Amino acid sequence: MNNEALHKNFIFNEKIDSESLFSLYADDYAYMEEVFATTLQHFDEDFESVKAAFNSGNVPDLKRAIHKIKPTFGFVGLPQVQQICKELEEECQNDNNIDAIRDEYKRIVTTLAETKDLIETEYRRLKEFNTNPNP
Numbered sequence: 001m002n003n004e005a006l007h008k009n010f011i012f013n014e015k016i017d018s019e020s021l022f023s024l025y026a027d028d029y030a031y032m033e034e035v036f037a038t039t040l041q042h043f044d045e046d047f048e049s050v051k052a053a054f055n056s057g058n059v060p061d062l063k064r065a066i067h068k069i070k071p072t073f074g075f076v077g078l079p080q081v082q083q084i085c086k087e088l089e090e091e092c093q094n095d096n097n098i099d100a101i102r103d104e105y106k107r108i109v110t111t112l113a114e115t116k117d118l119i120e121t122e123y124r125r126l127k128e129f130n131t132n133p134n135p
Helices: 003-009 018-025 029-055 059-069 079-094 098-131
Strands: none
Touching (some): 079 098
16 A cells, blocks of 8 residues: 555644554544544543542552553554653552652653643544545
Protein backbone atom coordinates (compact mmCIF):
# COMPACT_ATOMS: atom_id res chain seq x y z
CA MET A 1 0.00 0.00 0.00
CA ASN A 2 1.29 3.43 -0.84
CA ASN A 3 1.33 5.48 2.37
CA GLU A 4 2.03 8.64 0.41
CA ALA A 5 -1.47 8.45 -1.08
CA LEU A 6 -2.95 8.04 2.39
CA HIS A 7 -1.09 11.03 3.76
CA LYS A 8 -2.44 13.22 0.96
CA ASN A 9 -5.95 12.52 2.21
CA PHE A 10 -5.50 13.67 5.80
CA ILE A 11 -2.36 15.05 7.37
CA PHE A 12 -2.17 14.61 11.12
CA ASN A 13 -0.42 17.01 13.46
CA GLU A 14 3.33 16.35 13.43
CA LYS A 15 3.16 15.22 17.09
CA ILE A 16 1.00 12.27 16.06
CA ASP A 17 2.65 9.17 14.66
CA SER A 18 0.48 8.86 11.57
CA GLU A 19 2.34 5.74 10.43
CA SER A 20 1.13 3.90 13.53
CA LEU A 21 -2.42 5.11 12.91
CA PHE A 22 -2.35 3.96 9.29
CA SER A 23 -0.91 0.60 10.37
CA LEU A 24 -3.80 0.19 12.84
CA TYR A 25 -6.67 1.61 10.82
CA ALA A 26 -5.42 1.81 7.19
CA ASP A 27 -7.39 4.66 5.64
CA ASP A 28 -10.55 4.20 7.71
CA TYR A 29 -10.86 7.82 8.79
CA ALA A 30 -14.37 7.30 10.15
CA TYR A 31 -13.02 4.66 12.52
CA MET A 32 -10.11 6.92 13.49
CA GLU A 33 -12.64 9.63 14.31
CA GLU A 34 -14.55 7.14 16.46
CA VAL A 35 -11.37 6.12 18.31
CA PHE A 36 -10.49 9.75 18.99
CA ALA A 37 -14.06 10.41 20.19
CA THR A 38 -14.00 7.40 22.52
CA THR A 39 -10.63 8.48 23.87
CA LEU A 40 -12.01 11.93 24.67
CA GLN A 41 -15.14 10.48 26.32
CA HIS A 42 -13.00 8.70 28.91
CA PHE A 43 -10.05 11.07 29.12
CA ASP A 44 -11.23 13.43 31.87
CA GLU A 45 -12.34 10.62 34.19
CA ASP A 46 -9.06 8.74 33.72
CA PHE A 47 -7.01 11.92 34.15
CA GLU A 48 -8.91 12.79 37.33
CA SER A 49 -8.13 9.31 38.69
CA VAL A 50 -4.43 9.98 38.14
CA LYS A 51 -4.61 13.33 39.93
CA ALA A 52 -6.76 12.00 42.79
CA ALA A 53 -4.38 9.11 43.43
CA PHE A 54 -1.39 11.44 43.57
CA ASN A 55 -3.17 13.99 45.75
CA SER A 56 -4.13 11.28 48.22
CA GLY A 57 -0.52 10.06 48.30
CA ASN A 58 -1.55 6.61 47.16
CA VAL A 59 1.25 5.31 44.93
CA PRO A 60 -0.39 1.93 44.15
CA ASP A 61 -3.56 3.73 43.01
CA LEU A 62 -1.47 6.13 40.94
CA LYS A 63 0.26 3.18 39.29
CA ARG A 64 -3.15 1.62 38.49
CA ALA A 65 -4.52 4.89 37.12
CA ILE A 66 -1.47 5.41 34.90
CA HIS A 67 -1.61 1.79 33.77
CA LYS A 68 -5.26 2.24 32.78
CA ILE A 69 -4.75 5.41 30.74
CA LYS A 70 -1.44 4.37 29.12
CA PRO A 71 -2.76 2.20 26.23
CA THR A 72 -5.08 4.98 25.10
CA PHE A 73 -2.20 6.89 23.59
CA GLY A 74 -1.13 4.05 21.32
CA PHE A 75 -4.61 4.03 19.79
CA VAL A 76 -4.38 7.71 18.85
CA GLY A 77 -0.82 7.69 17.53
CA LEU A 78 0.97 9.05 20.58
CA PRO A 79 3.53 6.40 21.55
CA GLN A 80 5.76 9.06 23.15
CA VAL A 81 3.01 9.83 25.68
CA GLN A 82 2.53 6.13 26.21
CA GLN A 83 6.25 5.91 27.02
CA ILE A 84 6.04 8.76 29.55
CA CYS A 85 3.18 6.91 31.24
CA LYS A 86 5.24 3.74 31.28
CA GLU A 87 8.13 5.57 32.93
CA LEU A 88 5.88 6.91 35.71
CA GLU A 89 4.31 3.50 36.13
CA GLU A 90 7.79 2.02 36.60
CA GLU A 91 8.68 4.75 39.10
CA CYS A 92 5.56 3.85 41.08
CA GLN A 93 6.63 0.21 41.02
CA ASN A 94 10.11 1.07 42.26
CA ASP A 95 9.30 3.68 44.89
CA ASN A 96 6.29 3.77 47.19
CA ASN A 97 7.07 7.32 48.37
CA ILE A 98 4.83 9.90 46.70
CA ASP A 99 7.45 12.66 47.14
CA ALA A 100 10.04 10.62 45.25
CA ILE A 101 7.86 10.61 42.12
CA ARG A 102 6.67 14.22 42.32
CA ASP A 103 8.78 15.42 39.37
CA GLU A 104 7.62 12.57 37.12
CA TYR A 105 4.06 13.28 38.19
CA LYS A 106 4.34 16.97 37.30
CA ARG A 107 5.69 15.97 33.90
CA ILE A 108 2.80 13.59 33.25
CA VAL A 109 0.14 16.11 34.32
CA THR A 110 1.53 18.71 31.94
CA THR A 111 1.87 16.15 29.17
CA LEU A 112 -1.67 14.81 29.63
CA ALA A 113 -3.19 18.30 29.58
CA GLU A 114 -1.35 19.12 26.35
CA THR A 115 -2.25 15.72 24.92
CA LYS A 116 -5.95 16.24 25.55
CA ASP A 117 -5.83 19.50 23.61
CA LEU A 118 -4.04 17.76 20.75
CA ILE A 119 -6.53 14.88 20.66
CA GLU A 120 -9.46 17.32 20.70
CA THR A 121 -7.99 19.29 17.83
CA GLU A 122 -7.30 16.21 15.73
CA TYR A 123 -10.75 14.84 16.51
CA ARG A 124 -12.38 18.06 15.26
CA ARG A 125 -10.20 18.00 12.16
CA LEU A 126 -11.03 14.34 11.46
CA LYS A 127 -14.72 15.03 11.97
CA GLU A 128 -14.56 17.93 9.50
CA PHE A 129 -12.55 15.84 7.05
CA ASN A 130 -15.05 12.98 7.24
CA THR A 131 -17.92 15.40 6.69
CA ASN A 132 -16.21 16.99 3.70
CA PRO A 133 -13.29 14.82 2.50
CA ASN A 134 -12.82 16.65 -0.82
CA PRO A 135 -12.87 20.38 -0.14
